[in-house]
Amino acid sequence: MFWWLKTVILGIACFIWSFAAQAQEVSREQIKGLDEQVQEIKSDVLAIAAELEQLEEKLLYPSNTEVAIFVSLAHGETFRLDSVEIKLDNTPVAYHLYTFKELEALKKGGVQRIYTGNIRTGEHDLKVSVMGKSSEGTDFQEMASFRVNKGVGPKIAEVCLAEKNITYKDR
Numbered sequence: 001m002f003w004w005l006k007t008v009i010l011g012i013a014c015f016i017w018s019f020a021a022q023a024q025e026v027s028r029e030q031i032k033g034l035d036e037q038v039q040e041i042k043s044d045v046l047a048i049a050a051e052l053e054q055l056e057e058k059l060l061y062p063s064n065t066e067v068a069i070f071v072s073l074a075h076g077e078t079f080r081l082d083s084v085e086i087k088l089d090n091t092p093v094a095y096h097l098y099t100f101k102e103l104e105a106l107k108k109g110g111v112q113r114i115y116t117g118n119i120r121t122g123e124h125d126l127k128v129s130v131m132g133k134s135s136e137g138t139d140f141q142e143m144a145s146f147r148v149n150k151g152v153g154p155k156i157a158e159v160c161l162a163e164k165n166i167t168y169k170d171r
Contacts, residue, residue, distance in 0.1 A: 065118040066154040069094070069126075070171075073106045074162040078135040081106065081161065086115055087127040088148075093117060111158070119155075124148045128159050128166050135163065142166055 071084055081103055086094040094115040098106075106112065126146045134140050144166035148157060156171040 061116055061118060063154045064152055065120065067115075067117055067119050067148070067150060068113055068154070068156050069115040070111050070156070070158045071096075071106070071114045072109075072111045072158060072160050074160050074165075074167075075109075077107065077162055079140075079163040080133040081130065082132045083130070084114060084159075084161070085129040086159075087125075087129075088115075088117070088119065089124050090127070114159075119150050121150050121152060124150060126157070126159075126168070128168075130161055130166060132163075144168075 067088075069086060073081065081098050083095065083097045085092060096112075096114055102112070124147070126148045128144050128146070130142045132140060140163070142161075142164070146168040148155065148168075158169045158171055160167045160169060
């Protein structure tokens with residue numbers, strides 16, 4: 001009788017142990033399925049965020065009032081650019097302090113979008129103030145004023161910086 005009781009208890013223990021093992025396998029499969037679902041949801045959220053950002057840009061900067069101002073360095077310039085300030089209709093709209101990496105990118109021909117905004121159609125005053133160190137090591141500050149004629153469509157303007165001169169180009 002004792003032998004029979006041991007067999008029954010051992011059988012019940014094996015049954016419980018196999019049930020626990022199956023539960024663990026199901027849990028692992030469920031966790032794997034949940035992980036895949038989480039990754040799909042993350043991808044969907046990122047796609048929706050990108051679409052929302054594009055819609056926000058279209059709402060904030062409609063093409064008929066949009067103006068974008070870019071900054072570049074004249075070819076072969078050796079001065080160190082420290083900062084640029086942009087004023088549109090005597091209102092400061094952009095100010096940027098340059099890092100070493102940004103300055104190197106500009107020297108290699110890079111262009112920086114310093115300002116994107118909305119302005120009405122017509123004539124506008126654009127003032128550019130540049131601070132830096134000349135190639136001889138002395139501090140300098142250059143200022144220039146330009147007239148921007150904003151038409152019905154989007155306006156793209158480039159401010160090209162040189163140690164002794166600041167130029168303006170419509171794009």
